[in-house]
Amino acid sequence: MELSMENFIKTPIQMLSHWVETQGDQVYLRQPIEGKFKNLTWREVQQQVHKIAGALRHLGLAPGDKVALLSKNCAEWFIADLALMQGGYISVPIYPTANTETIRYVLEHSGAKAIFVGKLDHWSEQEEAIGGDLLRLAMPYETMPSQYQWDQLLNLGSPLVEAPTTKPDDVMTLIYTSGSTGKPKGVIQTFASYGWTCEAVVRDLRTNTQDSLLSYLPLAHITERVAVEGSSFLSGSTVSFVESLDTFVADVKRAKPTVFFSVPRLWTLFHLNIINKIGASRLKLLLRIPIVSSIVKHKIQKELGLEHCRLLGSGSAPIPASLIQWYHNLGMDICEAWGMTENCAYSIINYPFDANKIGSVGRPVEGCLVRRGNDGELLLKTPGLMTGYYLQEEATKAAFDDDSYFRTGDICEIDADGCISITGRVKDNFKTSKGKYVAPVPIERKLAQDSHIELICVIGSGLPHPVALVQLSEGASLQAREEVRTSIKATLDAVNPHLESHEHVDAVVVVKEPWTIENDVLTPTLKIKRHVLEKAFSEKVDGVRGAQVRWEDEL
Template identity: 75%
Template sequence: METAIKTPVEMLSHWVDIQGDSIYLKQPINGQYKEFSWRDVQTQMQQIAGALRHLGLQPGDKVAVLSKNCAEWFITDLALMHGGYISVPIYPTANADTIQYVLEHSGAKAIFVGKLDYWKDQEHGVGGEILRLAMPYDTMPAQYSWERLLELGTPLTEAPLPTPEQVMTIIYTSGSTGKPKGAVQTFSAYAWTCQTVVRDLKTHGEDRLLSYLPLAHITERVAIEGSSFYSGSSVAFVESLDSFVADVQRCRPTVFFSVPRLWSLFQQNIITKVGSAKKLELFLKIPLLSSLVKRKIQKGLGLEQCRLHGSGSAPIPPSLLEWYHSIGIDICEAWGMTENCAYSIINHPFNVNKLGTVGKPVEGCQVKMGEKDELMIKSPGLMREYYLQPEATEAAFDADGFFHTGDVCAIDEDGCISITGRVKDNFKTAKGKYVAPVPIERMLAQDEHVELICVIGSGLPHPVALVQLSEGASSQARDHVCASLKETLDSVNPHLESHETVDAVVVVNEPWTIENDVLTPTLKIKRHVLEKLFSEKVDGVRGAKVVWEDEVDQAKR
């Protein structure tokens, strides 16, 4: 980069000088905030970095972090940067095999373990050889506790500043198509992206951020952790899933990012509380009542002081964005990947006429359309390489340094980009015709009974849509849900090419979760897993039917 970059550690020093005694991090423990000032965070960072030196870890060593979000995650991340170590974050929901793969592939010398819901299931993936360091929560056994680390050795107060091209972190992709790949990110790429987020979203010291999406994912690490480093915002954490709503209400964030799945769950909860979607619609048409209802909804979510709402990590149905717009919540959809530090394209400032697009490239980011309308991207936030995978790295970039995103796109006359599918998601039916499933999924997902949807069809006569019902729909009569899904299917099929028409909607029995390996840790659907589970089962279900999986099972007996 032309201008000298400031690392997060330098930014921490900056805020300590300016507002050292102000509260930076708020960690709920048993429903009460434990608060850390900027100075507290710097002190603990120096002590943890000093303890790592004392334990014999050398600059350049890889150190893994396996924990749900918490104040100590930030402190650990800063300590690793300060000590010249390379962080390797692992999803707190990762199974033992994934943990073992990431630790072995990265060559991590130590691992910080923290807040974990299933550590007994994960422990054998960590193994007994690696040095374990524990954050102060209920977690797997470790050689050193956080309290011990804070007393070990001498604080590392002086350390050489990282160079821009020095490796800061290796972030393993969530593995929606197989083994995760390690994207190598430098201080330069991370700093550029964080500063760009702060520039565009105008984040400042008075902002309150909430950290709950996994910090092992680049989006949270840039949009929340990173923007706090570069804007001086305070950050609160969520204690548990059970306390989520209370934690949001207590923080009252001014900037709030979420993923489509959660925005969808919020919508269902709101409709359930009001009584029905039609009742809510009626309330919103009565002027005096409308503003009252909107305020009440926003307060109920804890978002009454939120000036910016975002959604990313997976496509969000435009109908959902329109619905939120109708209740006074404008959600800016953004697009990014692990490989480009998660921030490249965004519908910001919010433009209601561009719902269904992910907006325009941010300043400093270039896009072009490659073969098969693939979105190609170039920015200072791009990764250096895939760790220890030279062939994959070479295949990922074209001769001009543009990155192959694997997303199929369309670009309108205003330069706004729509993601219309994945190059590898397109499948060939038994008739030899290619089908792009994502546009079909988007049309079918307009049905309010649908929570998740996946269209499969490789080797089948026609595509079949697998549907997981929303929580509310699961408790409704099958006949009612079936009629609605059938009406949606019959309204979509006439708009499709003959080879794309959907043969059936199959409502699945089991919810799709991270635990049963259908969802990635960032809640993306693993299409290849569902293809494997369902292709044979649904073969032969024809005639634009809506059926439940148990009905298909009975018919096959």
């Protein structure tokens, strides 16, 4: 599994040079500004990379220094990232939605010397987390006050054309986990681990210069950094960005992506919007009529801006099998993939799409070894694995077994065909007051089939039985309460008989306040922080029995 210099994949900087030589005047990055694309060719991107890298040298930053990136996705994010590689610096991406506590922790823990700041919705609140001794470098958007603006950086010092020699085991980036179970950990990824994974993505998904990618999931997250940014370096694909949340659908339509990756939350929102517009029973009826069916399918894909897609993907959190089946019935095959920050986000995928394996995350990719631990934990080994957690020796040691397999923390089943199903998280399983262990994820997946439910979290540590907390979909929250209650109650009554007696859900509680990143219930990658909800609701829901459906204000 070791990578030697002979088979070392080319670095992003080497690939940038390759594309400049072979298609230098072709458009690489497309940044929407006030509804119109500002296009940058491969050559223009490389010129800016050299200039920004030269400016960093001029400002006294030395190879090996850590430099943070705090911005929503944009062309300058890619350019800054490449400039850091060009200069031999180590990048430290931070989620653009991160709160002051997280930003301060990551900057201090990583020892960052400078920070690129760019497109941010709440920069005035985040600014206090960035100490005065840290060099601020502003991308060309409205952002927090900085010592240097992008245009100044492009004219500061001499362009750094000769990049330092990169070795496979050189650290490329520190990627901090989203902190769903506590303080974020700094995952060390090298040029070898990142390069191998990007090459595996391009090899398997066959992306090339004809493909159009869309970058909108946070680049601070390893999935976007590999599947979109990294694969574009190796495949020569064009990358478009999104201007804002308000222009999202228009931006998708304008970008005409051929490959589109998303997270379960967005696939759920798309689904709920379609159901609210057409109606579930009416849509079922239309899909049964042969000629009408194909027109409806095409219209829906066009409305989403995905009619040009040859590949759809979902990752970062579990997606209900019923949702993938629903899209499959619409002629949209979503390939579920599995990965973590620690393995560069790519190890297992249901691609080519196999409808018989809906509910699994597919098979391990070439070069990835998996096994099932004694407690059902998924263990894996791949050249994309991290070197370790930055400045956390004990945590690094605990993350691997004696055979150097990484302990993922996910509980799995592996079928006769080698397809893997994730059935829960080791840390998510809780013990009820009766001393029985419950795995919440399979229960959540069953209940989530009710289209009134947008988000769900089953809690129950120390309670007699599990309780499901749900956030209603936008459409459901406008419906009559009793209508929604009847539907969710019917779903609950259909699910409970198929669970072990100690797993029976005592109640479904509809929460009042939406779950967001801002109120710390969701991570930046839209995963639910179970421990936060347990703390807020355990006492409140204790005593609600008899498989009831209650609103929070009825407790």
